[in-house]
Amino acid sequence: MIWPVLSALWSHWRRHTNQLITLLTGLALATGLWSAVQAINTEARASYQRANAQLSFGQLDRLYPTTGSIPLSRYVDLRRNGWQVAAVLTDTLRVSGHSYDVLGVDLLAYPTLPAIAEVSQTVGVAPVDALTAPGRLFMRPETAQNLRKQGSWPPIIETASVPLDTILTDIGVAENLLNRKEQISYLLVLPNQPMNRPSLSQIAPELRRVATQGTDQTTRLTDSFHLNLTAFGLLSFAVGLFIVHGTVGLAFEQRRGMIRTLRALGVPLRLLTRILLAELLVCALVGGAIGLGLGYVIAGILLPDVAATLRGLYSAPIEGTLSLRPTWIVAGFGMAICGTLIASFQALWRVSRLPLLAAPGAHAWVSKGVDRPIQAIAGMGLILGGISIFGVLDGLIAGFIMLAGIMIGTALLLPWCLEQVLKFGQGRARSPLSEWIWADMRAQLSGLSLAMMALMLALAANIGVGTMVSSFRLTFTGWLNQRLASELYVTAKDDVQGAKIAMWLSTRSDAVLPIRASKLQFQNKPLFVYGIVDDSTYRDNWPLIAQTPAVWDKVAAGQGLLINEQLARREQIWPGDHITILENWTFSVVGVYSDYGNPTAQAIISLPSLLNHLPDLPNQRFGVRVAPDKATALANDLITRFDLPAQAVVNQGDLKARSLSVFNKTFVVTGALNVLTLGVAGFAILTSMLTMWTQRLPQVAPVWALGITRKQLAKLEIIRSVALAAMTALLALPLGLVLAWVLLEIINVEAFGWRLPMHLFPTDWLILGLVALCAASIAAVLPALRLKRGPPSDLLKVFTNDR
Amino acid sequence: MHHYPFKQTIKGHDTMLLSVDRISKTYPGSRPVLQNVSITLGQGDTLALTGESGSGKSTLLNLVAALDEFDEGEITLGTKTYSMLNDVGRAELRRTQVALVFQQFNLIPSLTVKQNLSFHARLGNKNGPEWIAHLTERLGLEALVSRYPEQLSGGQQQRVAIGRALALKPALLLADEPTGNLDDTASNAVMTLMLDLVRETGAALLLVTHSNAIAAQLDHRIHLAGGRIT
Incomplete structure (x- = not known):
């Protein structure tokens, strides 16, 4: 029984290939952007872990001074009393305008440091070489390239076992490099401590032991950055799911007659539901596979910028290369399947409750309109719920929950708001054609609302993030001018x-x-x-x-x-x-x-x-x-007089340009994700228009028959789409500003520790609005052209009696 | 002088309204749907067009409604010669002189009954609120004016479709199986009402039907078979 049912259901996709392509594309886009973000996050976290593991710092507790540094005498006391600890001196060293992390470890106390052990195996350097004069500096080849010219330094050993821009060496060499004699930043508590050693409070009460999990500062520092990326990935995923929801809903709606017939022919409802579920899972796997490929490509393109940002902003040890991880693949497929099930749940539920003898082909006009107030109330609930949670919980996660509540809640409110606007317009319409246009837009709202919700979220995200970045840039530029006052x-x-x-x-x-x-x-x-x-x-x-x-x-x-x-x-x-x-x-x-x-x-x-x-x-x-007009001459004199390298004297303008370039890099990823999300939203409108096309004909054909030309109708199709997009863009503006305010006042403060004033950029909004209108008109052009240029027989089919 | 394979002329009123002259139509990849079909219709005449499924009845109706284009021949409605009309001219003809009633009703789902009733007349700048109120009353639609088409029964929807068509006070009313979706009782009631109102407006009627009983209620009748009048 299964095969005939399968072939009957599959025949729908054969006849509606575009619908199948839309479904798979929606799934691929949703999975793709989400997976790209996850690939970037996973790669970054793996880099941090690798760095920790190489230095074994992720596994060892540390002893910190309450303030300042640990005197050498205290280290000696601890060792004499049986404590197996290794001293670490760490600081930042600036060479030719670039910062490097110097990590000096007492290799005598900790000769089994994994990075050193690895080097001795791969490069053939004996650990003892690092201890004997003049010592050794271990660093990555990329780091070594910049530091080779430091003549008085100990020999450099190139190794991939050390994080980027980090110099690993013995503590004695580090003291010289950093000019910090007999100072210790912290002590590593090594494994295999003797049982009967005195307690820390007896020997060194001023030291505080910090457990392993509390020492991974990089992860802690960058968490907020990755959370931001995850939020964007989730937004893109949601926007992609709107496409899936719309397409699956339409496909199921169009197959209602077939499903009734199959049931009337004796196919059990349970079997039918299972087959439909299996069909969706196959689509999820295919769409997910395409999405993973897409995500891998996007991540590969974006990762170098993310790496630069994380290195510049947090000094995080991250590499710019991407590797394919099984967990990432499994998680990607998991998201594709979960997303498909979430997006299709309503359609599947309706099929499972479909009465066998219900009237076929009922229109959605009145019934879906009734749902809108309920949806609007749910939206209001989400907005208020999000704000309440932030009021109670506070913190970065609570901030994101509030943002999610406001964004999703407003998206749910959108169809109701649009309907009120359209109702108002319809009430004001005087000519029969304008009356029909308003009424028809209201009728279209059910089919287009998901796409419009996706568009609104994408636009609001663009306005919000754009306002945040531009406000940041404006403030940052002014701040740079103040801070970099020296010429x-x-x-x-x-x-x-x-x-x-x-x-x-x-x-x-x-x-x-x-x-x-x-x-x-x-x-x-x-x-x-x-x-x-x-x-x-x-x-x-x-x-x-x-x-x-x-x-x-x-x-x-x-x-x-x-x-x-x-x-x-x-x-x-x-x-x-x-x-x-x-x-x-x-x-x-x-x-x-x-x-x-x-x-x-x-x-x-x-x-x-x-x-x-x-x-x-x-x-x-x-x-x-110095007077600005004398700065260049003075710089040249300095370089000549003291035989300095050119990069040792930097003028204010160069430094500002460099700082701004770091700033710009920081938001490359955000900008790219912004554009991609807007692209997905544009695609959602296009697919909605195309999938609705078959449903549109019965609505348009009678008007054509009553004396409106196809050219006029095609124009009206475009105007209608643009008008809906314009209304959505107008409603997205306040949401975007709320988003910007939350980002600047709450998320940034929690994530980065600074609060910025909010500036408004109406020109940017105007450009974005025009982009949205263009996207909507491009999406409407294809159906409009079909209407204008297609044979009249397409429209006449609507009137045939044996449809 | 052309030789007409068959020419059926309806002679009712003195003034000729519609002339269909040796029309042929073939859709790409199929056999001819209409071959050399000619009919004429005077003002106020009612003509039933009968024939089996696929005989070309609906195609002839679509051609007369200027919804589709013929391959050969000519159609004239009043002073309008179809082959001389472009898309805009054909749309204007439908907007002002020809009204249609379909078997599937084809009401505009997003408009209320009241809005549907006046829609065509307002498009053709022939809006007459009193006439529409009269039609609404005659068609028994007063209690339904604020409803949407999907909230009506088939018989009610067809009465709205007839009201919409006649609100225009068209010169020619074209009806394609207008009662094909209705049961016998509803069908008879709707037909009687439609014919009464057509006579009241003085419009000519070209009606496609399978039903001999309905055809018998009209002034004239022709039969199509294999795309030819027999």
Whole structure:
């Protein structure tokens, strides 16, 4: 019995090949964009894990000082008392304007460090070579390429076992590189600790043990970024499912007669439902397979930019290459199947409840209209529910739940809103044709509402994310102008040269501003403390978002410190509060400054104060204030006089351009996903128009028979589609602005730690609106051309008695 | 001088309204549907067109309604010669002079009964609210004016379709099996009503039917077989 039923049901797809293609395309697009995002996320996370595993840091607990660094004597105490710990000194080293993570590990205490063990097997370097003078520097070939010219450095060993832009070496070599003698950032607690060793509180009560899972800072830092990508992937997936839902619904509607006939011929309903389900699963697998291929290609294209963003924004060790993972394939098929079942549930449910003797071919005009208020109430419920959850729970996830509630809720509200607008228009219509157009648009709403919902979500996402990015850009550019006030930025080869350069510049410039910093620990996270001299550059330009009176006098007098917005928001520290940055060294917070693009905590104190506690800070970088027209000449003099490489003297314009380029890269992925989502929404409208075409003929043909030309009707088809898209775009605008507000006020603050002012960009909205109208008119052109150029017999078929 | 294989002329009123002159029509890939068919119809005449399925009745009706184009011959309605009309002219003819009643009713599903009734007349700038109110009453549709077509029975829908066609006060009413979807009782009631109203408007009627009983109610009758008048 199964084969005849199968062949009867399959005959529908044979006769409606376009519908089948639409279904598979919808599934492929939904799975494709989602899988692309997942591939990127999986690859990035695998990179972090690989980096952790190579350094084995993911598996080992750590001992952190409460503030500052661990003195060497404490390390010795712990080792003498039986604690199997290995000292790690880590800091950022700037070479030719590029930052590298130096990781110095006491290899004598931890000779089995996986990365070193791997190198000794593959490259043939004995671990002992790394310990004996002059030591060895382990780094990736890409990193080595940039650092080969550092003449005084120990030999470089190239290896893929070390993350990108990271230099792994013995702690002794790291001390020299970083100029930080006898300082330890943290201690790794090695496996196989003796049972009878004294407790940590007895030997080193000031140290805090942090468990394995709490040490993977990269994962923690980048979680918000990946969550953003996932949200976009989910949005694209949802938009793709709208296409599937619409196509499956239409196919099932068109097969109602066949299904009744099959049942009348004795096919059990249960068997019929199972066969239909199996048919959908086959479609899900085929569409999913195409989608996975598509996702792999998209991920391959986007991954290098994502990698650049993550490296630039979070210093995350991520590689730009993609590998095919079985779990990703399985998850992709899983999503395709789940998505198909979700999108088809309603259609399958209707078939399973279809009474055998119900009147055939009932129109959807009145019945679906009745559902709209219920759908609108559900939409309102989702919006209010999302807002309530955020009110109760707070945090990034709650923010995303609120966003999802508002977006889906508004999408559900859309058909009801459109109907009200159309009803209003119909009431105002005077001529019979305009009356019909309004009424017909209302009739079309049932078939087009899903596509319009998809379009609205895509447009709102574009407006929201676009407003956020543009606001960010505007604020960032203004902020850069304030922050990069010095005309030149100079990096000396070493401290000695640094002192000479400072002396030389003192008579040739308006001001020399040393850039000296130390990487400390605060609440188990890195804190970069910068020392500044008292200069009007800071007083006039530094962008403060909160401050106490006479803030700069207090900083200059060593009575207070400034912290960046990220630290303020993360730890809830604001002017008037106190923080301890080193043991017995507590400061009053006197101001908070914005610090966009920086993921880590930062503080500013007076340089003399900083040098009192940390006298050995590198003195190699300077900002130079000079009249702008003299900057280029001074830069050239500096390079010639001190034999500096060209990149060691950077002018303000170059630095701003570089910063803006990093900024632009950050949003390449978001922009690409934005465009792709809009493309999918455009495709959803096209497929809706095409699949509705067979249903449109009975509505259009009588009007043609009553004396309206096919050309007029074709024009009206396009106008109708454009009008619906225009109304949708208008309704998408407020939603997009709400989305932008939530992103700027809630999500960004939670994810990145900074809050940005919201700016409005009406020209961008206008362009986006025009794009939406173009998409809608292009989607309507094909059916309109069919109407205009097709043979009259197509329309006459509507009137034939033996249809 | 052409030799007409068969020519049936209906002679009722003195003024000729419709002339179908040696019309032939063949659809691509099929045998001829109509061959040298000629008929004439005077103002106010009623003519039944009978024949088996596939005999070409509906095709002839579509050609007279200017919905389709013939291969050979000529059709003239009043002063309008069909071969001289472009798409716009044919649409205007349908909008102002010819009205249609289909077996499948073909009402506009998105408009109410009231809107459907006045739609064609308003398109043809012949809107007469009093006439439409009269038709609504005669057709027994007063209680149904705010309903949508799908909320009506078949008989009710056909009465709306007849009302829509006659609201235009057309010169020629074309009806293709107008009661084919109705039971005998409803069919008789609808036919009687339609013929009464056609006479009231003075329109000519060309009606396609299988039913001898219905054909007998009209002034004249011709039979089509294999695309020819027999």
